[in-house]
Amino acid sequence: MVQKTCVVVVSGERERLQMAAMVASVAAVSGHEVLVFLSMNALPLFMKANQALEAPSEGPMGNLMVSRRVPEYRSLFEQAVSLGEARIFPCSMAMDVLSIARPDLVEYLEEPTGLTKFLSDAQDSQVWTF
């Protein structure tokens, strides 16, 4: 049976996004089925218009990651999709509150999904929250 890993990302802080992207990408390339749910302050960073926007650092590690060649969280999420079995879902509630439409978001995301659907998909899986 395929191991299922769910990653819930609500923070817009660089360190949390980075850790979430690492868990999602490494799980995806290790043969897990990976579901990522993007909501709250994490979601606007996945808008096409915000791709040059840097996520603010929570502390010194976040600043250091920029000056060193740490793979960017956006490319790790994209690799989770392209190299593994990851699917990334934007939260429909956050989209409503922020007035975001599907075409505003980067292409590698799935269709907007509500919590009810995500909770049912996340059943019997390992869930990581960032």
Add this chain to the structure above:
Amino acid sequence: MTEKKVVDGRGSFCPGPLMELIAALKNAQVGDELEVLSTDKGSAQDIPEWVNKVGHQHLSTHEADGVWHITIRKVK
């Protein structure tokens, strides 16, 4: 006999070298050997873990002048 392909992950951090290896594996043939170069010690430990977990073959790991050389064979 196929030639060994070098994946240069030097200067990157976990999981950068692993991701570069996986991208290279997609384009490799079964039986090919790939050698990952990494300056990141965590990756040197993590890549063999991944290779064994997904069912490829870890051939060797050695360090020279701050660079880890991790050699693997694509099995499937």
